Amino acid sequence: MTTTSDVGTGAVTAAGTEPVTGGAAAGGTAPAVAEPRTLTYSEAVREAMAQAMTADESVFLFGEDVGTYGGAFGVSGDLVHRFGTERVRDTPISELGIVGAAVGAGLAGMRPIVEIQFSDFTAQAMDQIANQAAKIHFMLGGAATVPMVLRAPGGSGTGAAAQHSQSLEAWFAHVPGLKVVMPSTAADAKGLLLSAIDDPNPVIVLEHKLLYKQSGPVPEDPVRVPLGETAVRRTGADVTIVATGVMVPRALEAAERLATDGVSAAVLDPRTLRPLDDQTIVDSVAATGRALLVQEAPRTGGFMSEIAARIVESPAFGRLQAPVSRLCGLDVPIPYAPQLEQAAVPQVDDIVAKAGELVRRW
Amino acid sequence: MTLTADPGLAKHALTTMWTIRRFEEAVDDMFARGLMHGTMHLSIGQEAVPTGACMALSEGDYITSTHRGHGHCIAKGAKLDAMMAELLAKETGYCRGRGGSMHIADVATGNLGANGIVAGGVPIAAGAGLAVRMRGGSQVVVSFFGDGAVNEGAWHEGVNLAAIWDLPVVFVCENNRYGMSMSVDRAFNVDTLAERARGYGIPGVTVDGNDPQAVHDVVTDAVQRARSGGGPSFVEALTYRWKGHSKSDKNLYRTREEIESWRERDPIAAFESAVTGAAAATAPSVPPALSESDVEECRILARDRVREAIRTASAAPDADAATLTDAVYAPAGAPIAGGTRG
Structure with missing residues (x-):
């Protein structure tokens, strides 16, 4: 897996978010500080x-x-x-x-x-x-x-x-x-x-x-995470997955599976929609050339449409190797039956399939 | 306090009512002549309610107002030139041209704002009352609204919260008989709107809203109750708007005779008669509070204040589109209405 050098990785440390999978904290000798609480x-x-x-x-x-x-x-x-x-x-x-x-x-x-x-x-x-x-x-x-x-x-x-x-x-x-x-x-x-x-x-x-x-x-002190900083949850070279809410852990799980298939996916979490740090997203898409935007909400009029527009309005447009793609909830009210409910919103398999298709087809 | 007996109070009440009327007549005229933009809702004929109510308040007390709110602003002590500048879309207006007639606020005098949504200010007033209580303050919040608001869900939710938490709020209904064209006779199945108070376990009283003394008396009682921890009250003030709902109103829903009958009950003329003793059937036992010349002085003062406001506002710079987006979000550390916290 290669990493992009120009994504805003600084935001991750500054914001004190969870370490990305396979990060430095995972191995090596135990440092002299307590385990993070x-x-x-x-x-x-x-x-x-x-x-x-x-x-x-x-x-x-x-x-x-x-x-x-x-x-x-x-x-x-x-x-x-x-x-x-x-x-x-x-x-x-x-x-x-x-x-x-x-x-x-x-x-x-x-x-x-x-x-x-x-x-x-x-x-x-x-x-x-x-x-x-x-x-x-x-x-x-x-x-x-x-x-x-x-x-x-x-x-x-x-x-x-x-x-x-x-x-x-x-x-x-x-x-x-x-x-x-x-x-x-x-x-x-x-x-x-x-x-x-x-x-x-x-x-x-x-x-x-x-x-x-x-x-x-979670830090014990009242550490603020500023509003308006997109977190880079995982770096990647082939496709940028932007996800919100529960779609973030699903995208991270999907990225793990994609990696075993040789697809290197970055996962970005805007965290705040207003104010929106679109620069970090645009920078990542410019580097990977592909964007998959994942939301649980129904497709039509959803927030990922806004992010798609920001990407294509930006200089990243010229670096795109594939159409900007969305993976969204269906345009239906959320149903009751568990199999219907699962079918209504993106699952890990859907993200893996869509991201893989974006990389392989384009 | 007896407004009609004390010369100082009588002058204040009369000047306030005349100022509201002259201000609204002036904006009505400017609108008709194409000098004013947008729309507005005039309260001509209703001046006694904000005047009587606000004279029951102390410095630091809050009000929430309505789309028909010029009178509330003026009675609470707003600056006429900043009001007029707002209506004339000037940078020096209360809202720098962002709000217009329907959103004038004057935080410095405790006016938390007019509101373009019927009953929008009612739960906000409850919340301001909650803030006063939690901050250990002694202020009272008067929430003005019209009869139409009393059928909005927000009204019921806001009044109920104030009632269950004994908040220092006085709900003042300006029942001017119409919610736009819908008459209270068709919109309510109760004889008085004040009956609604019983449903929330708070006192409710109906008064003559064209008599500033009557309004003042009941609001004073309600304010004292609120300030001493006795909880909220509901005051229904019966009044009438002489003008249409807004600039588009053709008065199709009411008769000329009805309007005329209420114009004959002009709150300002009645108050002038009361304070000069002209209304008394027999010679008064105490001398009248004001002479005819005092009354004339109040009228002239109101007229001159409005003229001066028009002059000042007209000369001010127009609201500037270059700064249009700068107040969408408050910057970190922006001051808040309640002053220093905690």
Whole structure:
């Protein structure tokens, strides 16, 4: 496997993300430092919230069942016992009201974190997200800010069917004024959330249900991962795979298998869709000459269409050896039956097949 | 406080109402003459509600406003030249030409913003109240909205959150009888909108929204209750907009007679009669708060303020497209409305 020299590998170290497969940490003699501590993605989110609440009195969490219940997916866990019911505040089932209250609290000096149980339910709150939170700073000519974070799990794979399984990142990324974050590792789940909480703008953090139990090394300190830095998860010479959310580990698994077939695939994870670090993507595609863009969301109007456009508008266009390709969810609502659900979104086999085809055919 | 007995308060109330009216008459005129762009929603006829309500507030208290929000801004103490500049698409406008009539805010005076979405400000007001509570502050939030908002989901969710958390919010409904063309008689199956308060376990009262004293009295009670930890209240102020919903309105849904009957109940004329003693059937036992010349002074002051605002705003530079995208996102470390945190 050859490596490209001009991809933004610096971002990997700077951001403190998980080491790429086969990295230097895997072998050799044990250094004199402790093993990197491992947390689940869910624990990493909780730790970020706890550290932010400890450091800043104005940070608080509210949402449906985030208190004693511990959150629908257990993400808030014991936070109510550590920070009390004022700062880890249960709400009625009122998504529009909750997000509106976060906007108001942000305007009046707090830094609220709202948890929406399933990202699908943001449809209930969309006025406050898209018309209020996103636009207030601009509409007021910069005279006010809305510092708030909206966390919501998205994605399929749990048998929860069409109203509890969507990948809605393109909705949010289409609205100027919102920032959109999609962590794919435990370290990023913590580091990106800390940056989101610091940010003076409304930030939508789309967690993935299938990643909550995945473990990875996470720094104990509140290390920020900046918004707007694409992570190079794996370097490669033949094709650049760009993936988001749960498609990142699938792309990495696919890249492993491709390597045994003699195909060298780079895997890039934008991590934040707004702001988007497209330069790292463009640089990688310029080096490999091929781009495979993988998303769980339906194809039409999806965010990978935006990335495709950025690539073909860039100087990388002249280096392309193959059409820029997308591998997306089907244009269907997510179904219930497990075999149907799997068929609706890209799997590792699909990525292997598509990437292999791109390299062999072109 | 008795607005009609204290000369200082009477002058303030009267000047505020006249300023709102003159401001809106001026923008109506400029729009008709093609000097103003876009659209706007005028509150002529409703001036007593923001005037009476905002006089119950203290410095630092918040309001959320509506698409029909010029009166709220003025009553809360906004600068007329910056308002006028915004309407005239100037760089010196409150929103640097980004917002226009429907999005004027004045964070310095606690005005968290007008809102183009009906009931959009209601849950925001609850959230501002939550912030006050969590920061240990003593401010109160007044959320203005119209009758149309009371049938929006956001209204119910926002009022309920304020109610269950005892937040310091006063919900002030300007019931001007129409949500665009839909009359309250057709849009509600309750006799008064204030009845809705009972469903949330908070006090609700209906008042004459054309009487600044009546509005002031009930809002003062509600503000005191909110400030002392007693939770939110709902005030329904009955009033009427003389002008159409917006610039496209042909008034097809109401009669000339109905409009005329409400014009005869002009809140400003009624207040002038009250403060000069002209309304009293018999000779008043106390001297009237204001003389005819005091009243004339208030009118002139309002007129001159609006004229000066037009002059200042007209001379200001136009909003500059070169900086169009610079306020989409706040830079790191941007100041926030609540001032220093924690």
